[in-house]
Amino acid sequence: MGVQDSPTLITSVQRAFRLLEVVSAHENGAPAKQLARETGLHLPTAYHLLRTLVHDGYVRKLPDGGFVLGDKLQALRTTGSGQTLLSRVRPTLAALRDEFTAAAYLTFYEEGEIRVAEIVDGPRAPRVDLWVGFEDAGHATALGKSVLRELDDEARKEYLSRHHLVDLTPRTITSSPELLRRIDSSPVAPAVTDLEEYALGTVCVAVPVYSGGTLGSLGVSLPAGRLSRLPEIRERLLPTATRVTRNLSFTI
Known part of the structure:
Protein backbone atom coordinates (compact mmCIF):
# COMPACT_ATOMS: atom_id res chain seq x y z
CA MET A 1 0.00 0.00 0.00
CA GLY A 70 15.30 24.09 7.19
CA ASP A 71 16.42 26.15 10.17
CA LYS A 72 13.23 25.40 12.14
CA LEU A 73 14.23 21.77 12.55
CA GLN A 74 17.69 22.76 13.72
CA ALA A 75 16.07 24.99 16.34
CA LEU A 76 13.90 22.07 17.47
CA ARG A 77 16.96 19.85 17.75
CA THR A 78 18.72 22.49 19.84
CA THR A 79 15.72 22.85 22.14
CA GLY A 80 15.43 19.10 22.42
CA SER A 81 19.09 18.82 23.34
CA GLY A 82 18.62 21.41 26.05
CA GLN A 83 15.63 19.52 27.45
CA THR A 84 17.66 16.32 27.43
CA LEU A 85 20.41 18.00 29.42
CA LEU A 86 17.93 19.39 31.95
CA SER A 87 16.36 15.96 32.37
CA ARG A 88 19.73 14.75 33.64
CA VAL A 89 19.79 17.19 36.54
CA ARG A 90 16.10 17.35 37.54
CA PRO A 91 16.49 14.36 39.91
CA THR A 92 19.38 16.17 41.62
CA LEU A 93 17.29 19.32 42.04
CA ALA A 94 14.41 17.21 43.34
CA ALA A 95 16.74 15.62 45.89
CA LEU A 96 17.74 19.08 47.14
CA ARG A 97 14.08 20.07 47.40
CA ASP A 98 13.20 16.97 49.36
CA GLU A 99 16.23 17.08 51.67
CA PHE A 100 15.74 20.70 52.73
CA THR A 101 12.02 21.18 51.96
CA ALA A 102 13.04 24.11 49.80
CA ALA A 103 12.46 24.99 46.16
CA ALA A 104 15.54 24.40 43.97
CA TYR A 105 16.50 26.59 41.01
CA LEU A 106 18.87 26.44 38.04
CA THR A 107 19.80 29.49 35.97
CA PHE A 108 22.07 30.21 33.01
CA TYR A 109 23.74 33.36 31.72
CA GLU A 110 22.68 33.43 28.07
CA GLU A 111 22.95 36.28 25.57
CA GLY A 112 23.80 38.69 28.35
CA GLU A 113 20.82 37.79 30.53
CA ILE A 114 20.37 35.70 33.69
CA ARG A 115 17.55 33.30 32.89
CA VAL A 116 15.79 30.64 34.93
CA ALA A 117 16.16 27.25 33.23
CA GLU A 118 14.46 25.03 35.80
CA ILE A 119 12.55 25.25 39.09
CA VAL A 120 11.76 22.14 41.12
CA ASP A 121 9.29 22.87 43.90
CA GLY A 122 6.33 21.20 45.59
CA PRO A 123 3.42 21.73 47.98
CA ARG A 124 5.75 21.72 51.00
CA ALA A 125 8.49 23.62 49.16
CA PRO A 126 6.84 26.39 47.16
CA ARG A 127 8.85 28.58 44.85
CA VAL A 128 9.30 32.24 45.57
CA ASP A 129 6.69 34.43 43.89
CA LEU A 130 8.52 35.57 40.74
CA TRP A 131 6.82 38.93 40.76
CA VAL A 132 9.81 40.50 38.98
CA GLY A 133 11.55 38.53 36.24
CA PHE A 134 15.05 37.30 37.01
CA GLU A 135 16.34 39.17 33.95
CA ASP A 136 15.49 42.41 35.77
CA ALA A 137 16.42 41.24 39.26
CA GLY A 138 19.83 39.63 39.00
CA HIS A 139 21.20 42.11 41.52
CA ALA A 140 18.60 41.09 44.12
CA THR A 141 18.76 37.28 43.92
CA ALA A 142 21.42 34.87 45.12
CA LEU A 143 21.15 33.11 41.75
CA GLY A 144 21.86 36.32 39.87
CA LYS A 145 24.60 37.46 42.21
CA SER A 146 26.28 34.08 41.90
CA VAL A 147 26.52 34.60 38.15
CA LEU A 148 27.78 38.18 38.56
CA ARG A 149 30.45 37.00 40.99
CA GLU A 150 31.89 34.65 38.36
CA LEU A 151 31.89 37.15 35.49
CA ASP A 152 35.05 39.11 34.70
CA ASP A 153 35.11 42.88 35.33
CA GLU A 154 34.26 43.82 31.75
CA ALA A 155 31.27 41.47 31.59
CA ARG A 156 30.02 42.74 34.94
CA LYS A 157 30.22 46.37 33.84
CA GLU A 158 28.46 45.55 30.59
CA TYR A 159 25.65 43.76 32.42
CA LEU A 160 25.21 46.48 35.02
CA SER A 161 25.19 49.18 32.33
CA ARG A 162 22.05 47.56 30.90
CA HIS A 163 20.22 46.79 34.13
CA HIS A 164 18.93 49.35 36.57
CA LEU A 165 19.32 48.14 40.16
CA VAL A 166 15.65 48.33 41.05
CA ASP A 167 14.69 48.73 44.71
CA LEU A 168 12.55 45.61 45.27
CA THR A 169 12.57 45.51 49.08
CA PRO A 170 14.11 47.68 51.81
CA ARG A 171 17.05 45.23 51.79
CA THR A 172 17.80 45.43 48.05
CA ILE A 173 21.27 46.73 47.16
CA THR A 174 20.85 49.49 44.59
CA SER A 175 24.44 50.73 44.36
CA SER A 176 26.63 48.98 41.79
CA PRO A 177 29.90 49.51 43.72
CA GLU A 178 28.31 48.24 46.93
CA LEU A 179 26.79 45.26 45.15
CA LEU A 180 30.13 44.23 43.67
CA ARG A 181 31.92 44.79 46.96
CA ARG A 182 29.53 42.49 48.79
CA ILE A 183 29.66 39.85 46.06
CA ASP A 184 33.45 39.81 46.07
CA SER A 185 33.65 39.70 49.85
CA SER A 186 30.96 37.08 50.40
CA PRO A 187 31.82 35.30 53.66
CA VAL A 188 30.44 32.05 52.26
CA ALA A 189 32.20 32.22 48.86
CA PRO A 190 31.91 30.79 46.31
CA ALA A 191 28.30 30.82 47.49
CA VAL A 192 26.31 34.03 47.78
CA THR A 193 23.08 34.79 49.60
CA ASP A 194 19.95 36.84 49.14
CA LEU A 195 18.63 37.89 52.53
CA GLU A 196 15.14 39.16 51.70
CA GLU A 197 16.57 41.32 48.92
CA TYR A 198 14.21 39.98 46.24
CA ALA A 199 11.15 39.25 48.37
CA LEU A 200 10.48 39.95 52.03
CA GLY A 201 10.20 36.74 54.00
CA THR A 202 12.40 34.72 51.64
CA VAL A 203 16.13 33.97 51.74
CA CYS A 204 18.22 32.15 49.17
CA VAL A 205 21.71 30.73 48.73
CA ALA A 206 23.32 29.88 45.38
CA VAL A 207 26.57 28.56 43.91
CA PRO A 208 27.95 28.61 40.35
CA VAL A 209 27.52 25.81 37.83
CA TYR A 210 28.47 25.40 34.17
CA SER A 211 26.91 23.74 31.15
CA GLY A 212 29.92 23.37 28.91
CA GLY A 213 31.13 26.94 28.56
CA THR A 214 27.85 28.49 29.73
CA LEU A 215 27.87 29.95 33.24
CA GLY A 216 24.90 29.42 35.51
CA SER A 217 23.90 29.04 39.14
CA LEU A 218 22.22 26.50 41.39
CA GLY A 219 20.32 27.58 44.47
CA VAL A 220 17.47 27.06 46.88
CA SER A 221 15.01 29.44 48.52
CA LEU A 222 13.28 29.08 51.86
CA PRO A 223 11.35 31.15 54.41
CA ALA A 224 13.42 33.72 56.30
CA GLY A 225 12.49 31.96 59.54
CA ARG A 226 14.74 29.08 58.49
CA LEU A 227 17.77 31.30 57.89
CA SER A 228 19.85 29.23 60.33
CA ARG A 229 19.86 26.36 57.81
CA LEU A 230 21.70 28.32 55.13
CA PRO A 231 25.21 27.16 56.18
CA GLU A 232 24.10 23.52 56.09
CA ILE A 233 22.47 24.00 52.69
CA ARG A 234 25.56 25.78 51.34
CA GLU A 235 27.75 22.83 52.28
CA ARG A 236 25.36 20.52 50.42
CA LEU A 237 25.14 22.81 47.39
CA LEU A 238 28.88 22.86 46.67
CA PRO A 239 29.33 19.15 45.82
CA THR A 240 25.89 19.12 44.19
CA ALA A 241 26.95 21.94 41.86
CA THR A 242 30.00 19.92 40.84
CA ARG A 243 27.76 16.98 39.99
CA VAL A 244 25.32 19.18 38.06
CA THR A 245 28.18 20.72 36.07
CA ARG A 246 29.49 17.29 35.21
CA ASN A 247 26.06 16.07 34.07
CA LEU A 248 25.39 19.21 32.01
CA SER A 249 28.76 18.99 30.30
CA PHE A 250 28.31 15.48 28.89
CA THR A 251 27.98 15.42 25.12
CA ILE A 252 24.59 14.23 23.93
Whole structure:
Protein backbone atom coordinates (compact mmCIF):
# COMPACT_ATOMS: atom_id res chain seq x y z
CA MET A 1 0.00 0.00 0.00
CA GLY A 2 1.38 3.45 -0.92
CA VAL A 3 1.64 6.21 1.63
CA GLN A 4 -1.16 8.10 -0.07
CA ASP A 5 -3.55 5.15 0.40
CA SER A 6 -3.33 4.97 4.19
CA PRO A 7 -6.97 5.56 5.32
CA THR A 8 -6.45 7.47 8.58
CA LEU A 9 -7.34 10.91 9.90
CA ILE A 10 -3.65 11.79 10.30
CA THR A 11 -2.47 10.76 6.85
CA SER A 12 -1.26 14.28 6.04
CA VAL A 13 0.88 14.32 9.17
CA GLN A 14 2.32 10.92 8.33
CA ARG A 15 3.09 12.07 4.81
CA ALA A 16 4.83 15.21 6.05
CA PHE A 17 6.97 13.26 8.52
CA ARG A 18 7.89 10.72 5.86
CA LEU A 19 8.82 13.54 3.51
CA LEU A 20 11.04 15.10 6.19
CA GLU A 21 12.76 11.75 6.74
CA VAL A 22 13.55 11.44 3.05
CA VAL A 23 14.69 15.07 2.75
CA SER A 24 17.05 14.52 5.70
CA ALA A 25 18.68 11.63 3.82
CA HIS A 26 19.86 14.02 1.07
CA GLU A 27 22.46 16.31 2.59
CA ASN A 28 22.93 18.21 -0.69
CA GLY A 29 19.25 18.38 -1.47
CA ALA A 30 16.90 16.45 -3.76
CA PRO A 31 14.28 17.63 -6.27
CA ALA A 32 10.57 17.20 -5.67
CA LYS A 33 10.22 14.41 -8.25
CA GLN A 34 12.87 12.31 -6.52
CA LEU A 35 11.35 12.96 -3.10
CA ALA A 36 7.90 12.02 -4.38
CA ARG A 37 9.24 8.79 -5.82
CA GLU A 38 11.11 7.84 -2.63
CA THR A 39 8.15 8.56 -0.38
CA GLY A 40 5.55 6.95 -2.62
CA LEU A 41 3.62 10.21 -2.84
CA HIS A 42 1.90 11.54 -5.94
CA LEU A 43 3.91 14.47 -7.29
CA PRO A 44 1.16 17.10 -6.69
CA THR A 45 0.88 15.92 -3.08
CA ALA A 46 4.65 16.13 -2.62
CA TYR A 47 4.70 19.65 -4.08
CA HIS A 48 1.86 20.75 -1.78
CA LEU A 49 3.57 19.39 1.34
CA LEU A 50 6.94 20.82 0.35
CA ARG A 51 5.45 24.28 -0.16
CA THR A 52 3.87 24.09 3.31
CA LEU A 53 7.09 22.86 4.94
CA VAL A 54 9.12 25.55 3.20
CA HIS A 55 6.65 28.24 4.30
CA ASP A 56 6.91 27.10 7.94
CA GLY A 57 10.70 26.84 7.88
CA TYR A 58 11.00 23.07 8.24
CA VAL A 59 12.37 22.66 4.71
CA ARG A 60 14.44 25.04 2.59
CA LYS A 61 14.40 25.21 -1.21
CA LEU A 62 17.82 25.58 -2.82
CA PRO A 63 18.48 27.78 -5.88
CA ASP A 64 18.88 24.63 -8.03
CA GLY A 65 15.40 23.44 -7.05
CA GLY A 66 16.47 20.85 -4.51
CA PHE A 67 15.09 20.66 -0.99
CA VAL A 68 17.01 20.36 2.31
CA LEU A 69 16.00 20.56 5.96
CA GLY A 70 15.30 24.09 7.19
CA ASP A 71 16.42 26.15 10.17
CA LYS A 72 13.23 25.40 12.14
CA LEU A 73 14.23 21.77 12.55
CA GLN A 74 17.69 22.76 13.72
CA ALA A 75 16.07 24.99 16.34
CA LEU A 76 13.90 22.07 17.47
CA ARG A 77 16.96 19.85 17.75
CA THR A 78 18.72 22.49 19.84
CA THR A 79 15.72 22.85 22.14
CA GLY A 80 15.43 19.10 22.42
CA SER A 81 19.09 18.82 23.34
CA GLY A 82 18.62 21.41 26.05
CA GLN A 83 15.63 19.52 27.45
CA THR A 84 17.66 16.32 27.43
CA LEU A 85 20.41 18.00 29.42
CA LEU A 86 17.93 19.39 31.95
CA SER A 87 16.36 15.96 32.37
CA ARG A 88 19.73 14.75 33.64
CA VAL A 89 19.79 17.19 36.54
CA ARG A 90 16.10 17.35 37.54
CA PRO A 91 16.49 14.36 39.91
CA THR A 92 19.38 16.17 41.62
CA LEU A 93 17.29 19.32 42.04
CA ALA A 94 14.41 17.21 43.34
CA ALA A 95 16.74 15.62 45.89
CA LEU A 96 17.74 19.08 47.14
CA ARG A 97 14.08 20.07 47.40
CA ASP A 98 13.20 16.97 49.36
CA GLU A 99 16.23 17.08 51.67
CA PHE A 100 15.74 20.70 52.73
CA THR A 101 12.02 21.18 51.96
CA ALA A 102 13.04 24.11 49.80
CA ALA A 103 12.46 24.99 46.16
CA ALA A 104 15.54 24.40 43.97
CA TYR A 105 16.50 26.59 41.01
CA LEU A 106 18.87 26.44 38.04
CA THR A 107 19.80 29.49 35.97
CA PHE A 108 22.07 30.21 33.01
CA TYR A 109 23.74 33.36 31.72
CA GLU A 110 22.68 33.43 28.07
CA GLU A 111 22.95 36.28 25.57
CA GLY A 112 23.80 38.69 28.35
CA GLU A 113 20.82 37.79 30.53
CA ILE A 114 20.37 35.70 33.69
CA ARG A 115 17.55 33.30 32.89
CA VAL A 116 15.79 30.64 34.93
CA ALA A 117 16.16 27.25 33.23
CA GLU A 118 14.46 25.03 35.80
CA ILE A 119 12.55 25.25 39.09
CA VAL A 120 11.76 22.14 41.12
CA ASP A 121 9.29 22.87 43.90
CA GLY A 122 6.33 21.20 45.59
CA PRO A 123 3.42 21.73 47.98
CA ARG A 124 5.75 21.72 51.00
CA ALA A 125 8.49 23.62 49.16
CA PRO A 126 6.84 26.39 47.16
CA ARG A 127 8.85 28.58 44.85
CA VAL A 128 9.30 32.24 45.57
CA ASP A 129 6.69 34.43 43.89
CA LEU A 130 8.52 35.57 40.74
CA TRP A 131 6.82 38.93 40.76
CA VAL A 132 9.81 40.50 38.98
CA GLY A 133 11.55 38.53 36.24
CA PHE A 134 15.05 37.30 37.01
CA GLU A 135 16.34 39.17 33.95
CA ASP A 136 15.49 42.41 35.77
CA ALA A 137 16.42 41.24 39.26
CA GLY A 138 19.83 39.63 39.00
CA HIS A 139 21.20 42.11 41.52
CA ALA A 140 18.60 41.09 44.12
CA THR A 141 18.76 37.28 43.92
CA ALA A 142 21.42 34.87 45.12
CA LEU A 143 21.15 33.11 41.75
CA GLY A 144 21.86 36.32 39.87
CA LYS A 145 24.60 37.46 42.21
CA SER A 146 26.28 34.08 41.90
CA VAL A 147 26.52 34.60 38.15
CA LEU A 148 27.78 38.18 38.56
CA ARG A 149 30.45 37.00 40.99
CA GLU A 150 31.89 34.65 38.36
CA LEU A 151 31.89 37.15 35.49
CA ASP A 152 35.05 39.11 34.70
CA ASP A 153 35.11 42.88 35.33
CA GLU A 154 34.26 43.82 31.75
CA ALA A 155 31.27 41.47 31.59
CA ARG A 156 30.02 42.74 34.94
CA LYS A 157 30.22 46.37 33.84
CA GLU A 158 28.46 45.55 30.59
CA TYR A 159 25.65 43.76 32.42
CA LEU A 160 25.21 46.48 35.02
CA SER A 161 25.19 49.18 32.33
CA ARG A 162 22.05 47.56 30.90
CA HIS A 163 20.22 46.79 34.13
CA HIS A 164 18.93 49.35 36.57
CA LEU A 165 19.32 48.14 40.16
CA VAL A 166 15.65 48.33 41.05
CA ASP A 167 14.69 48.73 44.71
CA LEU A 168 12.55 45.61 45.27
CA THR A 169 12.57 45.51 49.08
CA PRO A 170 14.11 47.68 51.81
CA ARG A 171 17.05 45.23 51.79
CA THR A 172 17.80 45.43 48.05
CA ILE A 173 21.27 46.73 47.16
CA THR A 174 20.85 49.49 44.59
CA SER A 175 24.44 50.73 44.36
CA SER A 176 26.63 48.98 41.79
CA PRO A 177 29.90 49.51 43.72
CA GLU A 178 28.31 48.24 46.93
CA LEU A 179 26.79 45.26 45.15
CA LEU A 180 30.13 44.23 43.67
CA ARG A 181 31.92 44.79 46.96
CA ARG A 182 29.53 42.49 48.79
CA ILE A 183 29.66 39.85 46.06
CA ASP A 184 33.45 39.81 46.07
CA SER A 185 33.65 39.70 49.85
CA SER A 186 30.96 37.08 50.40
CA PRO A 187 31.82 35.30 53.66
CA VAL A 188 30.44 32.05 52.26
CA ALA A 189 32.20 32.22 48.86
CA PRO A 190 31.91 30.79 46.31
CA ALA A 191 28.30 30.82 47.49
CA VAL A 192 26.31 34.03 47.78
CA THR A 193 23.08 34.79 49.60
CA ASP A 194 19.95 36.84 49.14
CA LEU A 195 18.63 37.89 52.53
CA GLU A 196 15.14 39.16 51.70
CA GLU A 197 16.57 41.32 48.92
CA TYR A 198 14.21 39.98 46.24
CA ALA A 199 11.15 39.25 48.37
CA LEU A 200 10.48 39.95 52.03
CA GLY A 201 10.20 36.74 54.00
CA THR A 202 12.40 34.72 51.64
CA VAL A 203 16.13 33.97 51.74
CA CYS A 204 18.22 32.15 49.17
CA VAL A 205 21.71 30.73 48.73
CA ALA A 206 23.32 29.88 45.38
CA VAL A 207 26.57 28.56 43.91
CA PRO A 208 27.95 28.61 40.35
CA VAL A 209 27.52 25.81 37.83
CA TYR A 210 28.47 25.40 34.17
CA SER A 211 26.91 23.74 31.15
CA GLY A 212 29.92 23.37 28.91
CA GLY A 213 31.13 26.94 28.56
CA THR A 214 27.85 28.49 29.73
CA LEU A 215 27.87 29.95 33.24
CA GLY A 216 24.90 29.42 35.51
CA SER A 217 23.90 29.04 39.14
CA LEU A 218 22.22 26.50 41.39
CA GLY A 219 20.32 27.58 44.47
CA VAL A 220 17.47 27.06 46.88
CA SER A 221 15.01 29.44 48.52
CA LEU A 222 13.28 29.08 51.86
CA PRO A 223 11.35 31.15 54.41
CA ALA A 224 13.42 33.72 56.30
CA GLY A 225 12.49 31.96 59.54
CA ARG A 226 14.74 29.08 58.49
CA LEU A 227 17.77 31.30 57.89
CA SER A 228 19.85 29.23 60.33
CA ARG A 229 19.86 26.36 57.81
CA LEU A 230 21.70 28.32 55.13
CA PRO A 231 25.21 27.16 56.18
CA GLU A 232 24.10 23.52 56.09
CA ILE A 233 22.47 24.00 52.69
CA ARG A 234 25.56 25.78 51.34
CA GLU A 235 27.75 22.83 52.28
CA ARG A 236 25.36 20.52 50.42
CA LEU A 237 25.14 22.81 47.39
CA LEU A 238 28.88 22.86 46.67
CA PRO A 239 29.33 19.15 45.82
CA THR A 240 25.89 19.12 44.19
CA ALA A 241 26.95 21.94 41.86
CA THR A 242 30.00 19.92 40.84
CA ARG A 243 27.76 16.98 39.99
CA VAL A 244 25.32 19.18 38.06
CA THR A 245 28.18 20.72 36.07
CA ARG A 246 29.49 17.29 35.21
CA ASN A 247 26.06 16.07 34.07
CA LEU A 248 25.39 19.21 32.01
CA SER A 249 28.76 18.99 30.30
CA PHE A 250 28.31 15.48 28.89
CA THR A 251 27.98 15.42 25.12
CA ILE A 252 24.59 14.23 23.93
